[in-house]
Amino acid sequence: MNQTFTVTGMTCGHCEKAVTRAIRQLDPQAEVKIDLPSGKVEVQSQQPRDALTRAIAEEGYGVAA
Structure with missing residues (x-):
């Protein structure tokens, strides 16, 4: 199932990796x-x-509704 989120506070590659890691955990x-x-x-x-x-x-x- 494909889902799209609007995430606030991501500003760099480290943020991108942190979000990806959280989802993959x-x-x-x-x-x-x-x-x-x-x-x-x-x-x-x-x-x-x-x-x-x-x-x-x-x-x-932050994740927008």
């Missing part, structure tokens, strides 16, 4: 594409949206 098979300038995070995963949102938020980033 929840779902190691997840495909993650991040567009840093727009803050869009596209995730191909079977995990529920709220679980992915929580994983991103736990890294310290």
Whole structure:
């Protein structure tokens, strides 16, 4: 299932890696594409949206509804 999130607070490659790592800890098979300038995070995963949102938020980033 393809899901797109708008994530705030990502400013660099380290942020991108942190978000990717958080998602892959929840779902190691997840495909993650991040567009840093727009803050869009596209995730191909079977995990529920709220679980992915929580994983991103736990890294310290905001996730728009």
